Amino acid sequence: MFNNEPHIRSAFDHDLEGVQAMVMKMGGLVETAMLDAAQALDTRDEELAQRVRQGDKVIDALEEQIHTECARLIALRSPTATDLRTVLTVMRMAANLERCGDYAKNLAKRGTILAQMSPIEGATGSIRRMTKVVVLMLKDALDAYIARDPELASDVRQRDREVDQMYNALFREFLTHMLEDARNITACMHLHFIAKNIERVGDHATGIAEQVIYLVQGKLPEDDRPKDSGITALSAASVSGS
């Protein structure tokens, strides 16, 4: 039944398209969850935050489904070479998206708590802008996968630096608020965790982009992308703040 080469290809392609559609759906849900959570934080919208928290279950279930479907696809179609690499990439992408969903849920939870505290001037607006940047990275990384477009993937990878810079700027801002008034400490700790998690979503988008590059070109770009920027920000802040 599976000895006819074109028939195998087409059955594999059909299955792969199905599982890719699930990943794209998952990506869309994660993007919406991130934007909604950031909006709920900014407008203190308790109901919207609650919806985001509930919605993470759907995202988690989709990941499990993608994982199962990919395993089924491998067992049934025995893909090799590029086809196998593609299926394994899809599984990794789904794992990345699942983590991003967790971050959106965490953002929504912290938003609910922050709504009970005095606001920190300008903070939630900045967080919302940073969220929009990483969500676009996520979207472009998934589009790069579908189009097998290494240029777009490289572009996503480059934009991660911008996110790191936004995170560093926010970090210094929060630290200043904490140093100025100890009553800001708790709120700023929450805000800082939020900023860090959004930065991590950017890292996951970059991870997806790198997998696309690897899939198309068979190797990863050689230059190391910048990492652990938070540590640098904290060192710099410790100099200026002490």
Add this chain to the structure above:
Amino acid sequence: MFNNEPHIRSAFDHDLEGVQAMVMKMGGLVETAMLDAAQALDTRDEELAQRVRQGDKVIDALEEQIHTECARLIALRSPTATDLRTVLTVMRMAANLERCGDYAKNLAKRGTILAQMSPIEGATGSIRRMTKVVVLMLKDALDAYIARDPELASDVRQRDREVDQMYNALFREFLTHMLEDARNITACMHLHFIAKNIERVGDHATGIAEQVIYLVQGKLPEDDRPKDSGITALSAASVSGS
């Protein structure tokens, strides 16, 4: 050549054993990296911290090697059912371990920075104790995989609560130091990140344990394990601290 059933089995088993040995080696390296990084933090040992940072490259390379080897194994042996599930579990475990290696490297980096600051009383000793707990979880989770022992895996899963409690206690301690003296803020932020990352290593150990349970029993335990404890700690602290 691969039509003889027992021959396929034995070739698959042979390959699987090879890749499992790599995962165990990776696990050992991650455990040592975590313990060394915590020791370097506690004893302000710059040289040891540097060695941990360098060592992460080896861990990353092992993950890539395991990933490639698993892909080769799938393509060559076309495993199905439990065999396929096992290979996919091995890939997921390697990804978990790779993240833990990143956390160890991050701990070492922050240790280097903290060595330049005034010590926070008792903090690094507590961090070291917490590290020992999560490292043992990681070791037991991997042992549970090798022995296909769901009891041991369940035990690891239960111990994650203990880690969450240790994290919450540390968190409150650091917050108290920050509220007491603004000059402690920067060091406490680093310490807090460290504690959070160690807690995440516990989450990864739990993740591996759950994959073992899934592999052996075909389903995950139904009860949700506790999550996002950091948020709760921060809420509680905000009440007592304001």
